[in-house]
Amino acid sequence: MDLQGKVAIVTGSDSGIGKAIALGFAAKGAAVTINYYKDQASAEQVHQQIIQNGGKAQVIQGDVSQISFLQELIDRTVQAFGRLDIMVNNAGMETRTSILDSTEQDFDRVIGVDLKGAFFGTQLAAKQMIAEKHGGRIINISSIHEDRPMPGNIPYCCAKGGMRMLTRTAGVELAPHGITVVGIAPGAIATPINTETLQDPQKVQKLNSAIPAGRVGQPDEIAHLATWLASDESNYVTACTYFIDGGLAEASLSL
Numbered sequence: 001m002d003l004q005g006k007v008a009i010v011t012g013s014d015s016g017i018g019k020a021i022a023l024g025f026a027a028k029g030a031a032v033t034i035n036y037y038k039d040q041a042s043a044e045q046v047h048q049q050i051i052q053n054g055g056k057a058q059v060i061q062g063d064v065s066q067i068s069f070l071q072e073l074i075d076r077t078v079q080a081f082g083r084l085d086i087m088v089n090n091a092g093m094e095t096r097t098s099i100l101d102s103t104e105q106d107f108d109r110v111i112g113v114d115l116k117g118a119f120f121g122t123q124l125a126a127k128q129m130i131a132e133k134h135g136g137r138i139i140n141i142s143s144i145h146e147d148r149p150m151p152g153n154i155p156y157c158c159a160k161g162g163m164r165m166l167t168r169t170a171g172v173e174l175a176p177h178g179i180t181v182v183g184i185a186p187g188a189i190a191t192p193i194n195t196e197t198l199q200d201p202q203k204v205q206k207l208n209s210a211i212p213a214g215r216v217g218q219p220d221e222i223a224h225l226a227t228w229l230a231s232d233e234s235n236y237v238t239a240c241t242y243f244i245d246g247g248l249a250e251a252s253l254s255l
């Protein structure tokens with residue numbers, strides 16, 4: 001897999017899955033814009049790691065729920081690296097609230113970051129790629145909860161369910177422009193979003209036993225798939241989602 005000469009944006013890439021994707025893309029030759037919201041030190045660390053390995057990267061702070069920021073992210077990427085080939089809508093958060101206790105603020109924030117951010121990230125990246133006349137790749141990091149319920153985390157499920165149809169519909173609309181839109185739906189991956197669960201040995205044991213592969217996944221395992229989807233080798237793949245979950249989603253159906 002080769003990404004030499006390609007330019008990528010990875011939202012939320014100071015941490016977890018986004019960080020692994022940014023490092024993975026850079027290792028294959030892409031220039032990468034690293035985006036973070038709060039943790040500048042971690043973003044700078046990712047930046048340094050890429051530069052030390054001979055790659056190209058820049059860091060941009062901002063909130064993906066703001067359309068004006070998404071446009072800035074794209075404009076500054078093109079200014080720095082000359083073009084845009086790959087947009088990864090990865091930034092995400094959750095409130096772990098149920099239908100009975102979610103507030104308007106919980107709902108608006110999760111939908112704003114996870115769904116609106118990916119929706120306008122897709123739209124604005126596609127407009128840039130169309131203007132550059134070379135096609136492109138849009139990768140949306142959703143979740144197995146784009147399809148399977150997660151009681152107690154309903155705003156997140158609504159946002160990821162929306163991403164499922166964003167990926168399918170935008171994939172169909174953008175195919176004539178040579179732009180593919182593909183979702184990656186991770187299962188349980190060892191990242192800071194799962195800190196509470198991963199710090200509790202009982203919860204880890206319960207989780208591992210629910211996963212047919214017997215363990216949670218690692219961010220690198222998501223990055224390998226994202227790198228292939230970003231490469232020319234995946235030209236004919238669009239408007240669909242890859243589940244990457246050690247079998248978790250299918251196993252939950254047989255409980």
Ligand code: NAI
Pocket residue numbers: 011012013014015016017018035036037038039062063064065090091092093113141142143144185186187188189190191192193194
């Ligand atoms: P994480 O907590 O390590 O990373 C979340 C990232 O989103 C951080 O880089 C953070 O800076 C960024 N972010 C949050 N709000 C933002 C905002 N308003 N603007 C810009 N960036 C913002 O967690 P993880 O696991 O790496 O999450 C990445 C994606 O993977 C998320 O979309 C998450 O829903 C998804 N995912 C994670 C799973 C897991 O088990 N870790 C499972 C399924 C999906």
